[in-house]
Structure formats: C-alpha cells, structure tokens
Amino acid sequence: MNMLIQARGLSKHYGGLRALDKVDFDIEEGRIVGLIGPNGAGKTTALKAILGLTNFEGELDVLGHDPRISRRQLMQDVCFIADVATLPRWLKVANAIEFVEAVHPRFSRERARHFLERTKISQKSKVGQLSKGMVTQLHLALIMAIDAKLLVLDEPTIGLDILYRKEFYSNLLNDYFDEKRTILITTHQVEEVEKLLTHLMFISNGKIVLDDSMEVVAEKFAEVLVAQDKIAAAQALNPINEREIFGKKLFLFEGIERAKLAALGEIHTPSIADLFVAKMQGAVQ
C-alpha cells in the first residue's frame, strides 16, 4: 500500500481559534475517505492544507510533496472540486476543455468529451448559461478526464437537487474510482456518501475523534433496540448514545462484544449520521 498523505502534528490557528490542533492522520492509496465534521470543525482547513491553499504548522506530506512549497508539481497529481460552481461564468465549455488540455499534462480531451456526451451540456454554452447542476457535471467531467492520483472534494454537491447528487456519486464510483485512485470527501450530506466510503474520519474542534475503515466502524459500533425491561442492563454497558423510538430505546455502543449486545435486543450497524451525532455529542460533553 502506498501512503498518499501523512500528517503529523498538523496545526492551524486563526488568531486565537484553533482550526486544527496537532492532528495526525494517514491516507493510503485506493481509499475513499469521508472527512465529516460540524461547521467550523476544521474540515476545510485540513483540505486547504493538503491542497497547499493555506499555511500551517507541523508536518504534512502529500504524494511526496510539501504542499506549501511545490504546489504546481502537486497539482499534476491532485485534483479538487472546492464547493459547487467555482467555474467562472464567462468561460465557454469548449474553451474550458481547450484550456485544461493545454495546461494539464494528464488531461484527456476524449474522456472529457465522452463524459459530456452523456449530459445536455453543449460545447458552445457559457458556464453562466448552465444550471448549477450542469456546472457541477461540467466540472466533474473536466476533473474525471484528468488521470490524477488524489481527488479532493469539498462539499461538491451542496445545493444540488437529488438527481444530480445521485448521478454525481455514481459517475464518480463507476467511471473514475479504481484501486490506483484515492478520493477525499467532505460533506454534510453524509447519507449520500455512506455506501461509497471505505474509510471514515470525524473531526471536531480541530481534533480527529474517529479514524477507521468502514469494516472496523461496523465491528466497533452497534445499535441495539432495547425493550423497556432491559434498559437498565443496556445502560450499564455505557452506551455512547440513547434515544427513544416507538416506546423502545435505541442504544449506540462502542467496542462492546456482540454476544453481550445480542442478549439486549436486535443489533444493527448504525448509520454514519447517527454515529456522527453520537460522537459529536460525546465530544461536546
């Protein structure tokens, strides 16, 4: 396995606010990592540091480069979509393709054309004439036509309707991702990326509070629907979260043996959203 990103003691503060507080993490090749956190938790700061868009303290190695120093070389192997609709309104679709082809050694015009043929986007249109969803399709087509090692997506589908969002992720998974590529995503719409991810990272108040593969997450965390008579027993096992559903209680456990939990009730794998809420509440307490 190739290590793509290594962060050691990564820190960044804006005035007194610590956006990243001595964070360590590794991202290996072939992973799809979801970086999930509440607003202001440090997600975007972490991505910006990886992309060389901000200064930071500590050590950060991305594909063998220090992003602060060799940004240009780094961008040959790293692509990113930061937010939706960052393509300029005056740019014509054909010109966008012409420009990226001229400046990016790994861009394939044929691939871009192939992806665009599946959309309603005309080469003659200007970005300003396209809908928000189409602009995202165009941006994704441009990015997917680049043979990059790392793709970073920062809220790539925010504000899009559900059809475009579903299509965005299915394109990404079916036409782009393979074992040689790595994708790092931040999003608020966790439900949509849930089935996509191979790894999960939670960030809260500038610290990483969870960093595991999805298999480990599924083993480590369990949700159990407990009937009234066994609530006391469940609470004795230190659940990380509990809530009421249809007169029963739903408990979320971390690191408890399945055999013990089976005695309490039906076991489910928690959704990322529920896990996220539990973890964030835990972090606050």
Add this chain to the structure above:
Amino acid sequence: MNTMRAYSALAKREIWEHKSLWIVPAVIGCLGILFALYGFGALLLAAHQGMININGDITGVNSIEGVRAFIFGSAAFFNTVMLFMVWFYLMDTLHADRKDRSVLFWKSLPLSDTTTVLSKLFTGMVTAPALMLAAVIVTEIITGILFIIALSLIGVNILPLVFQPGTIILAWITLAFALMVQSLWLIPFFGWFLLCSAWARKLVLAWTVLIPLGAMLVERLFIGTHYLFNAVFGHLGKLFTLVMSGHYSVNGVTIGPGIGFGEKPDVFAGHSGLMTLGSLARVFAQPEMWIGAVIGAVFVAGAIWLRRNRSEI
C-alpha cells in the same frame, strides 16, 4: 507539459475573460472610420459649394513627416484609451476570480502563481498593445484610402505623395517599438495595479488611486516636500517628451533630449520632433526606466505573494 502551449492558453484565457481587450480597439477603429467618412462628406460638400479654393500645388509639402504625423497622430487616441483599458484590466484581473471564487478552479490546475500573475502582466504589456496596434493599422489603411479618394474627388491627387510603403511600414514598426517602450516605462504603474488587484477585497479602483494620493498628501503636510508627486507624475509626463526626437532648450540653454516634469521648453530645436526608433531607444539610457522596472518588479512580486497566500476574499 508543452510550455509554449500552456503560455499561449494563458494569454488566450485573458482575452476570453476580458473581451474589452479587443472590442475597445475595434470600436475606436470603427468610430475613427465613421468620423473620417463624416469629415470627407463635409469636405466634398464644401468643395461642391465652392467654399474650397483648390490651388493644386502641393509640391514642397514634407510628405514623409506628413505620413508619419498621420500614423502617429491617429494612434495617439487609441493609445490613450488603451492605457485606461489596461489600468482597468489589471485592477480587475486578480480580483474578479477571487470575488466569484473561480480562483479555486484556476488553482486546481498545475500552474504556479508566478506564471498566472506574469501572464496577466504580459496581457497588459504585450497583448493589449498588440491588439490595439492591429486595430490602428487596419483603421489607418481604411481612413488613408478614404482620405486619398476624397481628395481625388475634389481634384487633388495625393497618392504619389503619400504612397510610400517604406515610410509607412517603418512608422508602424516605430509605433510597435514605442508601445513596447511605453509598457516597460509604465511597469511600476502596472505592478501597482496588480498588487492592488491581488490585495483589495473590494473597491480596487479606490485603493489604486487613494493610497498614492494619501501618501502624497502625508508627505506634503508632514514633511513639506512633494517628491512622490514629482516621481509619479514626472514619470508619466517624461516619457512623452523623451520619445520626441530633436533637442529642447530651456531658457536658452540646450538641455538635451527630453524634459522633466514642470520644465517648460521655450524653443523646439530640430525638426518636427516626431518619435523615431532612435529617439525611442534613448529611453533605455534613462535611469528612471531601470529604477521604475525595479519598483515594478517589487510590486509584481508582492502580487504573486498575495496570490499565493491570500487568494480568498
């Protein structure tokens, strides 16, 4: 990456975004042709009504200087407008993409911030004057032909006098060289506009003007001198006197080529004084040219640093 291809794409990109770079010269050219048509119409009407008495003797006219005066004179108006256009272009170019956040797209491509900023400086210094020169040449050919036809209709045949391909082509080459010298001379201004464009969150125009004016005012009020004022406006003014051929004398003393700001020449020595390749080359001997280039380089370096480190508004 094919470097030349990338550079040419960067140059084209600026024209895609800032269409005024070619639309403005084209519009001025069309207006020039319309004015010429109007003038020739008036001339023909006046001749028809017998208001013009044609002598017919045009021998002894300095036709070479006449042709050069026509070529440089009509270019002067284009140039004035172009300088304002370049000012507005440079102010906008590092600001607009931060404002609409498309800077994040440009930064996702493997281009260094130095390359990006220099491509914008290149657009102001080379692309804009080149597009303007093309418009000037086309306009001059058309108005020149109209001029010849209009005069021939009232019985004056100037064609043998003005058809001097050598003079005309040399004048256009001189014009191209003059535009290059002008761009080099104005680097400190261009650098300043780029710096403001990379720095300001909004109201770039106000910053480009108010900071120098404020600094001049502070110098005047607290130190009592006006070096900055002289440096800025003297630099602007000096170019236009420098490029004139011939010598000037002030109070009867010949002071050599060019005059400084505030000095008034009382005698124009020499011939017409229109610029030549030689008079333009003299500009490179001026220390101000090189001092200005260093100041401009500092401003451009500042713009690159800001582009690198403070790209978001």
